[in-house]
Amino acid sequence: MSVVIVGGNECMERQYMNICKQHGCKAKVFCKYQAGLADRIGNPDLLILFTHTVSHKLVRCALDNKAETTDVVRSHTSSKAALSDILSAYAQ
Structure with missing residues (x-):
């Protein structure tokens, strides 16, 4: 499954990728x-928006460039736990 994460904290970028890899x-x-x-x-299966830490332009x-599928x-929070919960619900 391919995932695109938009927003979040720059210092946690590597941790976001590691959590996705674990799932x-x-x-x-x-x-x-x-x-x-x-x-x-590109054409991801899942687009995750961390709305608290992202610009409107981003x-x-x-949203304008995602595929219909x-x-x-x-998610309002951009924590590791929030990402893990989202991935456990969608990546099965």
Whole structure:
């Protein structure tokens, strides 16, 4: 399963990727807006938005460029526990 995480804390980017790997998922993490982001999102199975720590521009870009079959999950907290709970519910 492929996962794209938008938002969150930059210092936890590696930890987000490790948690996804533990759940058997390939992950891309975008904590800040970067040039060419629309092309880098791709076609993930799951799009996770950490809404508390993300800019409106980044959310809009991610939602506009996702595929129709992509599931979107919004979480107000960007903790490891929140990510783990989301992945245990969706990645089975």
